Amino acid sequence: MAEFFxxxxxxxMVLAIIIVLLGLISMSGLPVAQYPEITPPTVNVSA
Numbered sequence: 357m358a359e360f361f362x363x364x365x366x367x368x369m370v371l372a373i374i375i376v377l378l379g380l381i382s383m384s385g386l387p388v389a390q391y392p393e394i395t396p397p398t399v400n401v402s403a
Contacts, residue, residue: 361368
């Protein structure tokens with residue numbers, strides 16, 4: 357199989373580009389709601 361891609365570098369390049377594009381598309385489809393709602397900490401000082 358490695359010999360196939362060595363003899364045909366264009367096929368290897370196209371396959372790599374397709375994999376990268378699919379990864380970018382799937383990353384953009386991830387929900388942002390998976391991150392929790394964070395409230396800033398408060399400090400109470402009493403004298």
